[in-house]
Amino acid sequence: MISHRIPAAIALLLGAAVVAGCGASPAPQRVEILIHYSHFSPAEVTVPHGVPVTFVLVNEDAIAHEWLIGDAAFHERHRTGTEPAHGERPDEVSVSALSSAQTTLTFDEPGDVVFICHFPGHEAYGMVGVLHVT
Amino acid sequence: MRRLISLVAATTALLVFAGPTLGCAGLIGPNGAVNLLRTTTFAGYHDGVEHYVTSFAFAGGEGEFGSLVPLPDVPTKVERGGDWTLQRLNIETEPQLFLAADAARVGAAEAQVLLEVRIDALDITILRGGGAEVGAWATEHGFRLPPDAPEVLDFYANRSPIFLAAVFDADAAAERGQAVGDGTPVHLTIPTDDPWVPLRILALGKTEADIVEADVYLLTDHRPGLLPAPGSAFGPNGLELAHSGKANDLLLDDLRSDAGMEWIPDSAWLTKVRVNGSAADITFDLAIDPEGGAPSLADAGFLPYGPTPAPWATPRAWALLAFALALPLLAAWFAASVIRGRESPPLAGA
Numbered sequence: 001m002i003s004h005r006i007p008a009a010i011a012l013l014l015g016a017a018v019v020a021g022c023g024a025s026p027a028p029q030r031v032e033i034l035i036h037y038s039h040f041s042p043a044e045v046t047v048p049h050g051v052p053v054t055f056v057l058v059n060e061d062a063i064a065h066e067w068l069i070g071d072a073a074f075h076e077r078h079r080t081g082t083e084p085a086h087g088e089r090p091d092e093v094s095v096s097a098l099s100s101a102q103t104t105l106t107f108d109e110p111g112d113v114v115f116i117c118h119f120p121g122h123e124a125y126g127m128v129g130v131l132h133v134t
Numbered sequence: 135m136r137r138l139i140s141l142v143a144a145t146t147a148l149l150v151f152a153g154p155t156l157g158c159a160g161l162i163g164p165n166g167a168v169n170l171l172r173t174t175t176f177a178g179y180h181d182g183v184e185h186y187v188t189s190f191a192f193a194g195g196e197g198e199f200g201s202l203v204p205l206p207d208v209p210t211k212v213e214r215g216g217d218w219t220l221q222r223l224n225i226e227t228e229p230q231l232f233l234a235a236d237a238a239r240v241g242a243a244e245a246q247v248l249l250e251v252r253i254d255a256l257d258i259t260i261l262r263g264g265g266a267e268v269g270a271w272a273t274e275h276g277f278r279l280p281p282d283a284p285e286v287l288d289f290y291a292n293r294s295p296i297f298l299a300a301v302f303d304a305d306a307a308a309e310r311g312q313a314v315g316d317g318t319p320v321h322l323t324i325p326t327d328d329p330w331v332p333l334r335i336l337a338l339g340k341t342e343a344d345i346v347e348a349d350v351y352l353l354t355d356h357r358p359g360l361l362p363a364p365g366s367a368f369g370p371n372g373l374e375l376a377h378s379g380k381a382n383d384l385l386l387d388d389l390r391s392d393a394g395m396e397w398i399p400d401s402a403w404l405t406k407v408r409v410n411g412s413a414a415d416i417t418f419d420l421a422i423d424p425e426g427g428a429p430s431l432a433d434a435g436f437l438p439y440g441p442t443p444a445p446w447a448t449p450r451a452w453a454l455l456a457f458a459l460a461l462p463l464l465a466a467w468f469a470a471s472v473i474r475g476r477e478s479p480p481l482a483g484a
Contacts, residue, residue, distance in 0.1 A: 037282075037285040037288075038282065038284060038285070060266075060284075061266075061269070061284040062265065062267070062268070062269025062270045062272075062273060062279070062284055062287070063269060063273060063279045063281070063283055063284060064273070097269070097270055097273055098266060098270060117281075119281070121281050121339070122281045124341065125281040125282060127281065
């Protein structure tokens with residue numbers, strides 16, 4: 001009985017290893033960003049490329065904010081944008097007062113991207129952060 | 135007099151906000167950058183009661199404007215202010231103004247509404263709550279708070295969780311025939327042991343380089359102690375002592391004859407503090423000791439109650455203090471050296 005079980009166990013282990021190896025995907029990451037007194041904390045975040053990252057945005061302020069992440073052209077567009085709220089796209093998140101929101105993004109290439117709140121006056125007040133993608 | 139009233143724009147300021155909250159930049163609504171002119175307030179303190187008079191000016195436009203005013207304590211009465219108190223004080227100290235006049239919740243409790251009053255085109259609500267509660271209340275009532283609001287509201291709520299929220303209905307003001315620059319004076323009666331006048335709120339929503347201008351009149355039984363102490367000219371704190379002297383009988387009689395001002399005593403000290411500093415510098419309030427003593431750090435909102443060290447706690451002040459302390463020691467050392475020199479024996483061979 002035992003002699004039958006050992007090869008079966010080995011086969012099961014080998015099979016599991018093969019399956020794991022074939023479907024190897026990096027574990028998703030979770031980054032919590034606090035919004036307090038109209039500032040992001042941390043304002044500098046590092047994540048690996050090619051890995052889904054879930055950003056949890058916790059707004060402790062009694063005013064609404066937004067978290068928009070992208071390149072320079074993206075931000076320039078939002079500086080003069082007219083959208084009253086965001087939520088359709090994972091890189092544009094509105095966070096109501098005293099609430100939290102989350103979004104998941106995967107960055108394919110290493111590099112830096114900036115996240116900003118584009119409510120009037122908020123960027124100038126310092127509501128800017130940098131995401132380093134390694 | 136009416137002409138004078140409209141010219142001498144006794145305006146209040148504590149900014150703010152109107153219209154729906156909009157995402158993305160460049161969407162400050164027509165009322166977003168409130169054109170509040172110079173702020174004038176009057177704080178009279180007598181028999182343990184502060185009488186706070188300020189004026190909410192109609193700056194034109196449409197819709198609703200909002201203002202938040204932090205208070206040192208709970209008012210027992212909010213009423214329309216007299217017609218000429220602020221103007222009369224202005225004339226007393228600056229007669230030249232006749233010529234120069236220009237015009238998923240993270241969690242917070244709800245703010246408690248203590249009092250609601252309608253005065254002309256103003257809806258006034260007295261609130262009790264922390265910064266988050268009052269901010270949430272304001273947001274829910276259509277106020278568009280600027281990004282520094284959470285910190286500034288906490289700055290006040292940590293010392294006194296009482297706020298006045300005023301919503302100015304510009305349409306109603308226009309219907310009432312109020313012209314741009316006309317103010318609605320509001321008189322608050324506030325029993326308190328710790329009178330102070332909010333200054334930091336005047337910088338709310340401004341950039342660091344923006345200038346905050348205000349005139350603050352104080353009427354106290356004695357020459358008051360002030361913190362920070364205004365200088366004879368504008369100093370680093372942006373305050374100037376523009377007037378300080380015993381109030382004359384004519385002024386007191388004039389003030390007493392205005393509506394709601396019968397409390398004016400027979401004898402008082404009139405102080406005028408002019409504020410003219412950058413928003414980055416006005417990070418404190420004006421604390422008052424009506425008896426002439428030293429006001430508290432808490433009432434002025436200096437460290438640890440606010441972001442700025444007290445005037446005597448800055449490096450420069452410490453250096454001056456060290457020099458002042460060292461001066462007598464140096465003098466004593468010098469005197470001792472001279473005396474020793476006189477007492478020492480003549481040099482050999484002399």
